[in-house]
Amino acid sequence: MAGKIFAILRPAHEPPRISLKGDPDEAERLRATHPAITPGYRLHKRHWNTVLLDGSVPDDLVLSLVDDSYDLVLASLTRAQRASLR
Template identity: 65%
Template sequence: MTPKQLRDACLALTGAGEEFPFDESNSVFKVAGKMFAISRLDGTPLRVSLKCDPDFAVQLRMTYPAITAGYHLNKRHWNTVVLDGSVPDDLVLDLIEDSYDLVVAKLPRREREKLQWRGVRERG
């Protein structure tokens, strides 16, 4: 996955935007003012930190060496994924959507309705 593909995947989600609250190098992707992805898009290797269900986060870390506890984030709820090709792109895309869904699910109903959000999809 390239930096452009990562940015495009994050921004393709309804209501998502990109901000730079920390510095000009770290892209923070938010929905309704809440973070769901963070990446230094010019970093080598490319990495993205994503919110994750705590139990699933542990399972992912045990399965993929490129997935570790969130760097400088709550390690229970965030994973950092090194995008070196060892984690399938389809899984990375699913993890981005899962992160977005976890954030949107916690928003007030009025905010969810503005996004026309349909709820967390089942993992299958």
């Protein structure tokens, strides 16, 4: 998306994992409540979480985190960049 990344999927790992951008305060709360959510692997730990897709994190929460990550990156784009995505 306009040269920016909102998700990094690692399907070859067992279990698969996805790294997602997030609000720093929410990221810490999620890490404290879900053992399968850890600081982003090789990413800025304050802004990224890695989620093990082992079934312990509810699917609706994972989908919500994907949506939130996309929205955060989308909001950081210029108006012209956002318009080019349509």
